[in-house]
Amino acid sequence: MNAPGTVKERNFINADYGIKSWLLTLDHKRIAILYLLSTTFFFVVGGAAAVLFRLELLTPASDLLQADTYNKMFTIHGVAMVFFFLIPTIPAVLGNFLIPLMIGARDLAMPRLNLASWYVFNLGGLLALMGIAGGGVDTGWTFYTPYSTTYANSQVILTALGAFVSGFASIMTGLNFIVTIHTMRAPGLKWFRLPLFVWAHYATSLIIVLGTPVVSITIVLVALERLFHIGIFDPALGGDPVLFQHLFWFYSHPAVYIMILPAMGVVSELITCFARKRIFGYKFIVASSMGIAILGFLVWGHHMFVSSQSIYAGLVFSVLTMLVAVPSAIKMLNWTATLYRGSISYQTPMLYAFGFLGLFTIGGMTGIFLGNLGLDLHLHDTYFVVAHFHYVMVGGMVMAYLGGLHFWWPKITGRLYPEGWAKLSAIIIFVGFNFTFLPQFVLGYMGMPRRYASYPDEFQMLNIFSTAGASILGFGYLFPMIYLTWSLFRGKKAGPNPFDAKGLEWTVPSPPPTFNFTETPVVTEEAYDYPI
Amino acid sequence: MSHGLISTELYYKIFATLMALTTLTVIAAFIDMGALNDIIAMGIACTKALLVILFFMHVRYNSPVTWIFVSAGFVMLLIMLMLGMNDYVSRSWDAPPSPWTAPPSAAPASH
CATH class of the missing domain: 1.20.5 (Single alpha-helices involved in coiled-coils or other helix-helix interfaces)
Incomplete structure (x- = not known):
């Protein structure tokens, strides 16, 4: 309540009241909050499934969960995490909130499309949840044929339809970002003055718009074959099951970059701010974002080295896979060079950025192992692969997301979080994550295959380590949910720029007013004009 | 009503062309032209897609x-x-692997 005689400052949160004002809002910032709630819900759903199957893996026998239930649990985990958390979260939450603010615009170019995307996303999520509630699906998040089209007795259609529909939400968001970045930049904000966060989202949006239709059509083809027996993937009907993998991975490998490129954008912002230093090699980082977006489309066949793909095609994809490591390495080296002789402060967002650097490097380097045609024969479909992609997706994307969420939380909510708790959580997450997934590299190297509820006795000790680590990780994720919620009501009020950061978003009040800027800003300096 | 630069008349012409090409697709499906079957079907489909993109999606005027x-x-x-x-294309470059056969049972070691 305001003190008598004072006027409460109007911002996007208190501009209007009531559920309807949120459900019908066209404000990009409110839509970002709606996405935050939706994606967090799916994170919890996917996490709950992970809790169950990690508990099952404590013992070699299939005792807590039967094999078919276990299969459904890892499928729920994969579908919820990939399609409804990892892919949409940074663009739809942080991107939605920040891109107009960073480029000096009042909103995204198409606010109605933005709101529609949230409804479409939730419709997709609802369909997937109906599939889970209606008996679940056991194909894995990859829906591989011929199992998904011919043999699976579970809710393949509903769940796949959920993924299909949520793809449209991604396309709407990506299209909106592209149009906004092209047409609504503030005067003076030339392309090479854009924050790297915006560049990363631009590259991501290109992948989304160009790649998502392919997986959408592929899912439709699965449905057509399953429902009407039209021969596309089933050899008995004249189809080819490997064709599914080609079409699926044509999108789903670049989808990894949909997850990680925005994360890289976040990390660029964090490192330059907390090193108080201009980013090293701005144009190289921009070029590497675009390079990743393009090269990411050329490497999908490395998922198919042992799927009866021709060995010659495998050779081509293996070589191309090595190429995509180059732009990623450019980014890592530029971030490291930015840190060099910087004035580094170890606040919570920076701890997450450091976590990202370490974990993503391990994820990326082990990707080189798997992209190697010969080595992949041994490691394919083992826990080595599981560990590798969790280091990339969770160690990379989730660490960056949490870093970004903490960095911009004062801007979003106008409140500061408790720094001590936040630092502790960042450390717990880092420790828990490594405890969970490092043993899985060893398990995979020893030959333990993924997606089995039971395993030989000699793998038990490492599985116990992994489950224990997952428990630590789970608590690590729980803490931010608690203290960030607490900070909404009890956190200290944040000023416009609590981290003394550069960028247009820090020039407006926290939380920002509905239309962001009272006057259109004019940009006269480069991005990251820090003192060092 | 026409949309900006494109007249209603042109819309109808494009629509008529698309219908004609659809008819042609059906007719072509009943005539065996050997190796040309796929080429002609894909050619007609691409032409139709091009017309839709250029005129119905207004790309030509963008x-x-x-x-x-x-x-x-x-x-x-x-x-x-x-x-x-x-x-x-390259799947057939190598001969398919020969079917699996059980290895000969190990002979008892002679001493």
């Missing part, structure tokens, strides 16, 4: 940026086809 994005879509399609066919 800015160069729009052209770049539309072209990017086609480049992606080409990448998908080329790298995908890279697999299908």
Whole structure:
């Protein structure tokens, strides 16, 4: 309540009241909050499934969960995490909130499309949840044929339809970002003055718009074959099951970059701010974002080295896979060079950025192992692969997301979080994550295959380590949910720029007013004009 | 009512052309032209897609940026086809592996 005689400052949160004002809002910032709630819900759903199957893996026998239930649990985990958390979260939450603010615009170019995307996303999520509630699906998040089209007795259609529909939400968001970045930049904000966060989202949006239709059509083809027996993937009907993998991975490998490129954008912002230093090699980082977006489309066949793909095609994809490591390495080296002789402060967002650097490097380097045609024969479909992609997706994307969420939380909510708790959580997450997934590299190297509820006795000790680590990780994720919620009501009020950061978003009040800027800003300096 | 630069008359003409090409597709499906079957079917389909993109989607009258994005879509399609066919074409280069047979049972060691 305001003190008598004072006027409460109007911002996007208190501009209007009531559920309807949120459900019908066209404000990009409110839509970002709606996405935050939706994606967090799916994170919890996917996490709950992970809790169950990690508990099952404590013992070699299939005792807590039967094999078919276990299969459904890892499928729920994969579908919820990939399609409804990892892919949409940074663009739809942080991107939605920040891109107009960073480029000096009042909103995204198409606010109605933005709101529609949230409804479409939730419709997709609802369909997937109906599939889970209606008996679940056991194909894995990859829906591989011929199992998904011919043999699976579970809710393949509903769940796949959920993924299909949520793809449209991604396309709407990506299209909106592209149009906004092209047409609504503030005067003076030339392309090479854009924050790297915006560049990363631009590259991501290109992948989304160009790649998502392919997986959408592929899912439709699965449905057509399953429902009407039209021969596309089933050899008995004249189809080819490997064709599914080609079409699926044509999108789903670049989808990894949909997850990680925005994360890289976040990390660029964090490192330059907390090193108080201009980013090293701005144009190289921009070029590497675009390079990743393009090269990411050329490497999908490395998922198919042992799927009866021709060995010659495998050779081509293996070589191309090595190429995509180059732009990623450019980014890592530029971030490291930015840190060099910087004035580094170890606040919570920076701890997450450091976590990202370490974990993503391990994820990326082990990707080189798997992209190697010969080595992949041994490691394919083992826990080595599981560990590798969790280091990339969770160690990379989730660490960056949490870093970004903490960095911009004062801007979003106008409140500061408790720094001590936040630092502790960042450390717990880092420790828990490594405890969970490092043993899985060893398990995979020893030959333990993924997606089995039971395993030989000699793998038990490492599985116990992994489950224990997952428990630590789970608590690590729980803490931010608690203290960030607490900070909404009890956190200290944040000023416009609590981290003394550069960028247009820090020039407006926290939380920002509905239309962001009272006057259109004019940009006269480069991005990251820090003192060092 | 026409939309900006495109007259209603032109819309009808494009629509009539699309219908004619659809009829042609059906007719072509009943005539066996050997190796030309696929080429003709794909040729008609591509022509129809081009007409839709250029006129119904107004790309012909749009800015160069729009052209770049539309072209990017086609480049992606080409990448998908080329790298995908890279697999299908080269699958037959190696002889298929011979069927699995049980190894001969180990002979008792002689001392």
